Amino acid sequence: MRSDRLSDLRGTYQVRSHQLVSAPASAFTGLEVVRCVGFDVLEPNPVRRRKIPGGTVKLVFALEGTFEGRSLDPTALVIGLHDRAGTAGHAGRMRSVQVQLDPLTARRLLGVPMDELRNGAVELAEFHGRAVRRLAERLAEIPTWPARFALVAEYLRERSAAADDREDAAVTYAVRELRRSRGLLPIATLAAESGWSPRHFRRRFAEQVGLPPKDYGSLLRFSAALSALASEPTRDMSTLAGDFGYYDQSHLIRDFRRFAGAPPGRLLD
Structure with a gap:
């Protein structure tokens, strides 16, 4: 089986691997990021994809597209840990940046009890304010993936500097x-x-x-x-x-x- 089969199973590749761009690890030097990827997907017909939990908390910067039948303006979401399988519907264009974080890292960055996010998705602006919406809008305007990844890394460095580093x-x-x-x-x-x-x-x-x-x-x-x-x-x-x-x-x-x-x-x- 190809090495990308596991990602295919989890739904990470959104059907075709060439529609995914993986950020180089060097873009997030010094940050506790499990993985960062960009999606640029065009589906002429509605599709549903299997979603298998992988044990990470995700920050999703949705730049453009349709999700579950709803057209999205640029926005940012935080998706908590899931303890069950799910599916997601999509049709048309979808562009987004997804950052995968260890749950303990996510808790430090977000500063909220992580069990409040269990099996759910919440707008990141609820935790980090309107600046997050402006960040999503800027990401949508930037034409290249390296520049998008650099802007996301800058945001994460700012949040890391302000995070509560106390741990249990x-x-x-x-x-x-x-x-x-x-x-x-x-x-x-x-x-x-x-x-x-x-x-x-x-x-x-x-x-x-x-x-x-x-x-x-x-x-x-x-x-x-x-x-x-x-x-x-x-x-x-x-x-x-x-x-x-x-x-x-x-x-x-x-x-x-x-x-x-x-x-x-x-x-x-």
Whole structure:
């Protein structure tokens, strides 16, 4: 399978890879950006695309287009962590810049509880004011992707300088350990190590990450299994389930239905 298959599955490429422009990492030197991409898509007929959560918070600067039947003026959205699959409708022209952030980085930049954004999208102006709308308008006027990426990086540097850098060491540690274990480390162990009650640990984790620790761990495990399956689509499902800590094949299929909206076999068709 091609290396871009995983992005195709997640809906990142919006059907054709040549309509996506990836920003070079050098454009965001010193910033905690997972990825930044530009889209320029033209669909003569309405389409719906599968959206599979990937564990990042997204800042989307919509420059032009139609989304869910509504024509958009230049605007900016923040899309929180999702714990389920979804779809998105599109027809006509769509141009946008999407910045993917680690949830802890997003919390520092936005300064709001991340669980308020769970499974939702909110105008970024609610957090950063009218200047964000003006930024989206400027991005729409700029003719080249490198110049757009540079302007977005400038905005992120300004926000980073003003961000509250205080972090909760217990949550930061828990996130790191869940990622290291691909979501398999028992939540009870992390709660005990934090020194908090299980209830307080769950609340603090969800506030700073956007999902409760159990759901976040499930998403990490699913993402690892999806990556493996995208690399080797003929892989035996029972073996895949065992390799990633699922109780059995049925357990794996339930997670795929939840996060991808389809069982593995249909997803890869």
